[in-house]
Amino acid sequence: MYPIITTMKTNLLLLLSFFLIISCKDSTSEKEKEKKITNSEDYNNFLAIQKARSTSPYFELWNSKITSDSVELPSFTAVAGQYNMFFESTGDIAYLKKAEQALEKAVEVANLDKEKYYRSLSRNYISQHRFKEALVYADSAAELSKNIPATQHLLFDVHMELGNYSKADSIKKLFADPEDFNYIIRASKWNDYKGKLDMTIMFMERAKEKAEASKNRGQLLWVYSNIADYYGHDGRIKDSYEHYLKTLEIDSSNAYAKKGIAWIAFSKDNNSAEAERILDSVLTGHVSPDYYLLKAEIAEFENDKKAKKTAMASFWELANNPAYGNMYNTYKIEALVEDPATKKEALALAEKEISNRATPETYQLLALANLVNGNKEKALEIINAHVVDKTFEPTALLTMAKIYKANMMPDMVKDLKNELIEASYEMGPVKLKEIHAL
Template sequence: MKNLIWLFLSFAVLSCQSKVSEQKIADSADYNQFLQEQPSQQSLETLNEEIKFWENKLSSSPKNVTYINKLAGLKSRQFRLDGSIENIHISDSLYKKAIELNPFSNAGLYQALSGNSITKHEFVEAKKYAEMALAEGDKKTSTYYLLFDALMELGEYQRATGILNMQENKSSFDYLVRASKLADHNGDLDQAIVLMEQAFERVKADNSLFSWAKSNLGDMYGHAGRIQDSYNAYLEVLNKNPEHWHSLQGIAWINFAHDKNTSEAKRILNKVKAHINDPQINFILAEIAEYENNEALSTELKKAYYAQASSPEYLGMYNKYLILLEAEDLRMPDAALTRATAEQEKRPTPEMYDLLAWSYFQKGNHKKALELATAHIENKTSHPEVLYHLGVIFKMNNFAKKGNTYLKEALESTFELGPLTTAKIEKALKS
């Protein structure tokens, strides 16, 4: 993983897609084998054996920095495999212990803490640790890439761009992935995909990075309306790594959002849910239940999601979805506004300002929502959900023409938004 912990986050593409074909894409014959077979658990079992080995080594030599560092990395990896949040916190504490004991450069340890912080969506901390790693004087290239990741999440786009421009090797995997992310932020999804495809070519023989790179291409193809390409990418990953839960979730979304095959989507998601502790699965299942007009189940799943994702141990990892639930479904506008304000203060990005504006809007303060939209959101992002919010905010403030323009633009991204939000947009256009 070696300073690439950030890679196992879902790639946040922020662009719109073209209209997609109505032809069914998913075929259960393509992926049934991954649902019917019991997972081998080989990866997790092997990892647990490694953890036990290094725990035994550490117990006999509790101040050995090498042992501590090794165990910290394994705990971070364990979180990515089983979703147990306590493992990332254990990893953090071990890295911090190693720093206290290490008489040499701590650049690599600070890098690891920065990567863990990105995983936890603690981007201010990620920036701090990356800058501490830079101050150590070595491993600067890899540290700059971690700093770039943190800066992009904090809305410091100019500094992030400067860091990318100063890199000498513009054909490396690390560079191409970041260049792709920047292109997507700038609204050029086609170029972002080209760059990510180039990045994939450089690691397709690397088992540790193949699945991440290819599945993220699957995500990006979906956002571009290339649903067949997205589906094929997920299948390619699963044929190489049958327990790649993110790819199965991607196929579940294709079944739901494109094919409208809710039974298949639920079958896949429940399979994934049985093997990884990811709160987001309940969130998607709740959306499917609402689409099926099962309001009781949808509410139950949303409350279950909220109870888990709002737990302090998850820090800010799911704040976006918590804010949306508080503002809309759970009818907790004050809680949404408090959470959105805190998030925006840490991350003054257009997307965080959108959550703040939407919270004000749902609380009934349409004028404040419009002020935020005009000053901090409009013309600064092409994220379809933000465009939907902008459309509604402008229409409710008597700017119907501008509002409808944003709503129509958002409607170009039906696959990304899903059937429920698409229906809301269509209703708003008729109002």
């Protein structure tokens, strides 16, 4: 009798244990689902292969009006605007260069409202990272229209790109209007530069309210995609994801938003395969060098040396196109410093980039290039003079930590390491390994 009761008790305990294990597994599974941010069902429809826009009836109409001796301004500006759209859609630098040519012709033939064409050409040069040339045309516009807000907005943007922050701040005060969308987004940019993320997001959320109230498509696209980035910086990954989706609801082909979702899949959800799938779908219709860098980073994380080599080869094939000019200098420097065989090339390019725009971000690249070339004292001198307390970007902080470590400053390294670990999502799993190795 006793053995039977004991067996029954044992079986009952085993049964309870089984259900407990199943329950725990289900609970763990549910928790894992809750932790995941991306859900392919949210965006699969946006990944369908779409033919990139590279023409339109509007473009054909105005382009047909342009001849070798044409002086018809509306044709040049309309065609330039369409070329800009094609560039955004395809990533093909040839379209941005064609827009430049059309705008240069408009500047040449314009007699009235010439400042408008100066502004348009200046913005084209900003897109090409030709910032000093952009400033020349922005100043030319200012000579003709000193008090026009559009010119002031342009001057602020150019001076921020050049690292002329005091000048940018003084210009910003000229068009300060807490109810104006164009002021609000620049106030956000200013606070981002100052490292005040909470204020940056506050202004961006105010800009979002304005854009949603006006239902302005261009403003909505800009706000949703940019606020998604800032939410990511702030650790609000779900909010970031939702705003990338909002961007795609307006523009289903928006490559920037898709890249943002791919980053979330990779850095937050630890789903390299999904990130790759998203990137591959983008690259069927939109080709930009930086997308291959992300593919290379994913391959490195997966320890797939062959895939990384292939992705980097694609990056260099595109980025070395002379038409890009300085547009990918920072990406090139970051790639060149990784290989001892190209470290001198990295230093030369970093020095060139400083002459193009002397910002804390470009100085940290110069410091990093000096570090890998064995100039650790010079690297320390550069960051102390041009980077410390002048930028709060995690990439710059990592460079600072590396330089402090090389110069035997462990307390400084420790402080930065703690801060960098908090930015692990923004830095990604590959950089996180570097951070832990500090």
